[in-house]
Amino acid sequence: MKTHTLLMPLDMHLHLRDGVMLENVAPLSAYSFSGGLVMPNLVPPVDSLESLKAYKERIMATIPNDFFEPYMTLFYKNYDRKFLTGIAEHITAIKLYPAGITTNSEGGVSSFDIEEMRETLEAMSDLGIPLCVHGETDGFVMDREAEFMSVYELLAKNFPNLKIIMEHITTKAAVDMLDKYKNLYATITVHHLLLTLDDVIGGMMMPHNFCKPIAKRPEDLDALLSVALEAHPKVMFGSDSAPHSREKKESAGCAAGIFTAPIALQLLCEIFEQYNKLENLQAFVSDNAQNIYGICPEFKEVILEKRPFLVPKDYNGVVPMYSDKIINWAIQSIE
Numbered sequence: 001m002k003t004h005t006l007l008m009p010l011d012m013h014l015h016l017r018d019g020v021m022l023e024n025v026a027p028l029s030a031y032s033f034s035g036g037l038v039m040p041n042l043v044p045p046v047d048s049l050e051s052l053k054a055y056k057e058r059i060m061a062t063i064p065n066d067f068f069e070p071y072m073t074l075f076y077k078n079y080d081r082k083f084l085t086g087i088a089e090h091i092t093a094i095k096l097y098p099a100g101i102t103t104n105s106e107g108g109v110s111s112f113d114i115e116e117m118r119e120t121l122e123a124m125s126d127l128g129i130p131l132c133v134h135g136e137t138d139g140f141v142m143d144r145e146a147e148f149m150s151v152y153e154l155l156a157k158n159f160p161n162l163k164i165i166m167e168h169i170t171t172k173a174a175v176d177m178l179d180k181y182k183n184l185y186a187t188i189t190v191h192h193l194l195l196t197l198d199d200v201i202g203g204m205m206m207p208h209n210f211c212k213p214i215a216k217r218p219e220d221l222d223a224l225l226s227v228a229l230e231a232h233p234k235v236m237f238g239s240d241s242a243p244h245s246r247e248k249k250e251s252a253g254c255a256a257g258i259f260t261a262p263i264a265l266q267l268l269c270e271i272f273e274q275y276n277k278l279e280n281l282q283a284f285v286s287d288n289a290q291n292i293y294g295i296c297p298e299f300k301e302v303i304l305e306k307r308p309f310l311v312p313k314d315y316n317g318v319v320p321m322y323s324d325k326i327i328n329w330a331i332q333s334i335e
């Protein structure tokens, strides 16, 4: 049987939620990943040292028997230097959301006035805290990410020593930015390596393929594949696994977010094998992130095997992408 081994897989964009949902999904990530960058968009957002520490403890309590590092993030506000100096050692990044643009982002940034942000972003540069960004404007839905490129350029030029991570990129426009500014990086999800808008609304409407940013055009998918399959050193895997209850997904007013954490590595193997690029998957799912963030995850070895795997209908009521469908790779063992 064909197998493929991955060492210390990392998921550098992960929603673990809170409460019962946290208890349900955190063990699924902890099973197959060494660590993940945990998003701060709880209600209310994680925006203080107290709430950050308490959230990390609640995460750790759900995974008593697994080695899994929750790399914590703080919800971006125009924090002052003193506050940032005190919190720097407790966080891996700060996550910026434009106000109202995605799930639980109401308290985000409503104006990208560089002068208003200068103190915070200069302090982050000096302290070596990366800035992760959900990069969408409030324009027409298919153009939101491309329109946001001017904001990335403004940030990259004004803060040349700030590491800026374009989160969950979905367009050729974003891919083209990677080689233009030395301080711009990106995460790519597994679903954006598989889906276009057709898979969301091209036939029957598919709520479990609906997320922000929405999947785009075939040429965008090709651009994402080109950098992911080569494991371009400035891109890394971030699932953006974003669980919502079945009720919130299968309803009028479907919540944005695709739940992929438990099937992400299997799907990545399938994609990379299909394009004969399995040898680059290790860099995409771990090595690049280690270099970009300067992190050293705990040892974990995940052996995957090529065999039909029926994706569960749901995980305690949370429906994954490709629910009840057969995919071609499965997890064989983990050490």
Ligand SMILES: NC(=O)N[C@@H](CC(=O)O)C(=O)O
Residues within 6 Å of the ligand: 015, 041, 102, 103, 104, 134, 210, 211, 212, 213, 240, 242, 243, 256, 257, 258
């Ligand atoms: N990606 C999504 O569609 N949803 C995410 C938020 C986000 O990452 O934008 C969520 O928290 O549900």
Ligand SMILES: [Zn+2]
Residues within 6 Å of the ligand: 102, 134, 167, 168, 212, 213
């Ligand atoms: Zn986002």
Ligand SMILES: [Zn+2]
Residues within 6 Å of the ligand: 013, 014, 015, 039, 240, 242
């Ligand atoms: Zn997200």
